Every structure is written in structure tokens, then in C-alpha cells.
Amino acid sequence: MHAWPASEVPALPGQGRDLRIHDTATGGLITSAPGSVARIYVCGITPYDATHIGHAATYNAFDLVQRVWLDTKRQVHYVQNVTDVDDPLLERADRDGLDWAELAERETALFREDMTALRMLPPRQYIGAVEAIPGIVPLVERLRDLGATYELDGDVYFSVESDPHFGQVSNLDAAAMRLLSAERGGDPDRPGKKNPVDPMLWMAAREGEPSWDGGSLGRGRPGWHIECVAIALDHLGMGFDVQGGGSDLVFPHHEMGASHAQALTGEFPMAKAYVHAGMVALHGEKMSKSKGNLVFVSQLRRDGVDPAAIRLALLAHHYRADWEWTDQVLQDAVTRLGHWRAAVSRPDGPPAEALVEEIREALANDLDAPAALAAVDRWTVLQEESGGTDTGAPGVVSRAVDALLGVAL
Known part of the structure; x- marks a missing residue:
């Protein structure tokens, strides 16, 4: 599966700062100081509807992570998956009378278009669950050989008790885990499970549903969590720098993925930092495909909204905050974009070197994009009120x- 084209990232004078970022597992800020190549895995979409503003906010957060790393003169190895076979996708295809594979392909293509328009940096590897199955099956077999699995009516489950570090990503108690498992794709009430939250690794073939050859596992399809583990371990290895996604992935997805990987390798941790973006609401409720209260990036683009304004609307909120999308949020972003573009279109302006350092410092401080925007706003006000004599300043601001x-002026 191919990703989307990369937009050029201008080189800036000087060098950025190491990123201090909030780690869900420890509950505090850590300094991310990778080697010459920073490694990041961000969980991708299940392509039955793409791309709503909640998605865009999440991928914007991890785009900023990459940009901070690039500014420190590091390379970035970014991997993202596409869950192109899963129950929600199959249910939507059945509801709409569509072939599930065609639906997945159509929505993935639209996601690529939206990411391109929003100038999100693409992953080096963009891997679908279906194409990853040949690498998933051996991992499930290996977990079985290690005694970390059990079978229930042909389905293969992972025993969370097999990982001594289970629970150290989310730090939730058993009751909270069980509740979230039921809400987020698990089956805690299925009779016969050793632990209610044990996740499925391999689902035996069901009539009328797609299935693949699972070798000694029999025909079936992979569970959700092992998909990301197989892709991440194959391309990044253990101990990569950031595991990213929305806050709704903390449990069970990232907790289970970490335990799968740790049981497989005997190493800890799977990722040095678990970083999660907040949720975006509409009309008082979290944007959700199940609720249908979505604002789609593609529809905003069709309505003539400049993608740069959409991106500024996202940047106006701290990535970890839960916030609400409104018409005013978008209008404020459109207004800000107009002011910024007018300011950099002038032949000269106030000195910009200090501004670049303010943006760098804000982003290095747990991706404080609102503070970075405020710094640019202050420079813009100076430009509007009194101008300046530095002929290079508008270009420096535009490139920064x-x-x-990630906003093109």
C-alpha cells in the first residue's frame, strides 16, 4: 500500500530543541532524545469513513512531532497502518450493500487526499492489515508456542497474564479495563475466557466474512492489536521512540499491543513514550462514526475551505486537550490565515529570528501549538502596526x- 506525496519541509537556520512530551505510561513529561533516526508508529484509520476532524487533529499532533525532530537535524522513520479489515468496516459495507474491499480502498484513497491537502508528512511505510497477514500469522504461532495464548471455539486469545508488565501503559484498574474493553471492540462477557479483557489474536473463519490461510491457526483473520504489533516490530523494532494515537486507543489497543510485543520479545518497553491526542467534539459529544456527528475534511475542502485554515483550526488547540469544533473555530482560523498571509506578503518587516526561536521553544514544550500561534500573531500585529526594515523577515516567517x-503561506 502506498502513502501520499510529501510536501517539502524548508530548512531553517540554527537547530531545534529536543522534544519534551507527555508520556501516558508515566503520566508526566519526558525528553525524547532519539538517535540520528527517530522512530514513530501512529495507528491509522479503519477506512469506512474518512477523514473527520478528530482524525485530522490526531495526525496533526504527530506531524508536529516529526517536524520538531526534523528541525533537530534528525531523520524520521514513521510507520502507519490501515485497518482495512475489521468488524466496523464489514458492518458498514453490509449496511450500504458494498464490497468491503472496495469500500476500504475508496476511503483510504480519500484519506490520502485529505492528508496531502493538510500537508501531513507521509509515513515511510503505510501498511494495510490485509497485506500484513503473512507476518501476523507467525507471531500468533510464536505466542502460542510461548504459552501466551489459548483457544476458545477455534478463536485464539492472548492471555494478558503472560506479560508481567500488562497494565503499565494505561494504569487502569480491572473494572475500568473491563468497561473499556466492552466499549472498544472487546468481548469481556464471552464465556470461557481466562480473563475478561483477554484480546483475540486470531478469529476463526465465519460464514460470509473474509478469511485467510492462517497456517496451523486455520483459516481466519487477525485481531486488531496484533496487526499493529506485527507492522511496528517488522519496520521499527522494539523500543521505538513514540507510539501515537488518539486517547481512545490507550486501552485496550496500545495496552494490548505493548503486551503482545513484550511477550513476544521478552523486552520492555515496546515504545519509549506513549503519546495520545485528545478528542474533538461536535454539538457537545465526541465526534464518532457510530454517532454520525462528524465534520469531514473532504467536505470542508469541497465547500471551498482552504486546507491551511483547517490546519490552523487544529493548531489552535493543544494536542492533548479535548475540544469542540464550531463554526467560530473555523472562522477564527480563516481570519488568522488572512492576517498571516498579508503580513508575509510585504517586502520587509520586523526581525524574525526571535520569533523562530519562540516557535521552536513552544513546540518543544509538549507541542504547545497555541503558544506558537500566539507568537506568530504578535509578529503579525507588529507588521500591521509599524512594519519594519528587515527585508528577509517575511521570508523567514513564511518558511518557519x-x-x-505545516502551514503554507
């Missing part, structure tokens, strides 16, 4: 905003 914030 593009390189660090």
Missing part, C-alpha cells in the same frame, strides 16, 4: 511557519 507548523 511552513517547516514547524
